[in-house]
Amino acid sequence: MADLGRAALVVSFLLTLYAACAGTYGALRKERGVADSARNALVAAFFSTAVAAVVLALALVNHDFSFAYVSAHTSRDLSTVYALTAFWGGQEGSLLLWLLVLTGYGALAVMLNRRLLRDLIVWVVPIVGAIAAFFSFVLVAVSSPFVTQTPPLDGAGLTPSLQNPYMVAHPPMLYLGYVGLTIPFAFAAAAMISGHTDERWIVATRRWTLAAWMFLGFGQILGAHWAYVEVGWGGYYAWDPVENAALMPWLAATAFLHSVMIQERKGMLRVWNMVLVALAFELAVFGDFLTRSGVINSIHSFAKSSIGAWFLGFVVATAVFSVVLILWRLPLLRARTKLESALSREATFLYNNLLLVALCLTVLWGVLFPVLTDLFLSQPRTMSRPYYDFFLRIFGLPLLLLMGIGPLVAWRRASARALLRTLRWPIAAAIVAGAALVAVGAGSSRPGLIAYTFSAFVLTTIVVELVRGTRATGSLLQLVGRNRRRYGGYVVHAAIVLLALGIAGSSAYQTNVERQLKPGQTTKVDGYRLTYQRFQRTPSATISGRQVTNTAVLGVGGRGHGTLDTSLVESTTLGPSHEVGIQTDWLRAQDLYVILEQQNADGSVLFQVFLKPLVNLIWIAGFVFLGGSLVALWPDAREQRRLVARLALARG
């Protein structure tokens, strides 16, 4: 079986290499037959990669420990579902998933657009082919999932915190996002090489970018929720390099999604869009490199990672390729129109872009800081949480405000007076909300108060827009149906407001106390009455070792009710881990979150108690975001017609 997998990957490598070389030749010489065969090779590469993927999946499900990969990432007692999640549990498997998604996306994008964008597709094929050839080469020669061995009795197993439903969905979601950003990049590069730099590549890839961005965004929320319920330190995002790895391309793609609207409408920002799409792609590859190479977590083990140097080379090579292309085509990318006023739709989109890119680059700077200081100073240094929090506020709060203003400003040139008139209700709502919040004591955190007030402002603008539009068309459904892109966008904006509220509430206004309780003792935390009722000790044995689950049961009174379990699991092989106890008050969207910190010899237990206001809005925001993205993504016949019209225009 392993031989079949290995052979399939070699075939994938040869096919993608052929797609890259023959595709380039066919495009340069304008030989249609060669270009078509290169395209078919790319499609075939998806099927050969799928064969390799099926081989690995079967080996995982059947616990075939003659595969080194299977024995390194699973064990016999692992259920089928979690055995399958080990597919993306390790470096080799996740690279294979990357290649599978890449060839799948590539084949689909090429086949769907082969008629309307033929002049671009001839170049998209070799570009996607070359990128896929790199990944299949790494899979064949450097980091193969099909290395065999004498089968051991049992495998190493999967870390318990990863045996969680979230880990079934979160990593593949991120991969769908990361890899998806390749498609707009390939089309942009094809537009530049072919010299057909009209806006068709943007129209054709809008939905690809949107889908990738949706997966990346939703995947991150899933990851945050996993961290919150499973990792047990009381938070959901730690600015960890691996988390930032997904945030950075998402921010770049967010900027791109906004700025392409300006290019479509006004023919402006054409160079900028090329830069953004390249940046998003590079950050996606860099993100995978970051997650897999461990270059940041232990900067001294850089050389240890087998794929580190390859990936770094790939990132550098594609970055140089993009820069050269953009410089070469600079004359073609000149804007057709100029920015007329600093107060216009175009200008606010530009501010939004600058803020998003600034935030993205400051995160990148923080991530790279240990590596850069290690290279250029005598001593590596690291950026800690306050650095990221500071820049999230400095760039994030103005972004939040712009989200309310941007969609309502007139194109070209807006008058301040007209804008104020449009915004009179949102401004009034913000002032009222701000005053009310100060009255109830939310003034204790200035950033929190600003975030709340801005959120009230943005939400009101969205409501006002929906009401106005519904009045004009007569029905909300019709309104949204007529311009899915715009109203899907509003729903996504509403999701970002919920996210901002959740982040502000749970960080600026959280309560965190430690309480030591003996059995029967009661403590009060902000209206909750917690009684330490009893202690349970449950030993159990697994194939890999023994473990003891120590559970403390708390009675909850006051604002809450019932009981709350929180445990400390001690495993001989894996060390201690916490199972947090969470009770949600949906009316306040607030969580009571309790960690069993420590048991003492005298029978008392130390608890860490958090009250996290509005934290649940973050998870709700994830679903609203998904819904809004889907509305904007839904196929639209008019968009297809616009593409046809643009093709006619391009042909002149």
Add this chain to the structure above:
Amino acid sequence: MVALAVAGVLAVFLIYTAVGGSSTPLLQPSNLAGHPGTVSLTGKVVGPVAGEGQQAGLRFSLHNINGASPLVPVVFHGAVPDMFRVGRDVNLTGQLQGSSFVATSMTTKCPSKYTATPGT
């Protein structure tokens, strides 16, 4: 416009560094000596592990993740993170006091790297 934006970002950076939010040195047991003040220390946990996170503190030693290094005795005050055990790579924040490192925060290597056994 772009120049203005770049200038703006640089200004924000300057404000940030001026306000005092700055970075901490990232060290390993082999180069910890001679760094007073708060630092970030990364290494591999070496037993025996004694005591508790609260009150007197959790005591263990730290060794470089790779290669030879002196053993640094560590006293940690705070919540012991998930997956803490001998042989794990950890990241500590704290200060060198006398010959031992007094840590106030500790994280074990991120589990989302999926490696069941670090270093393999």
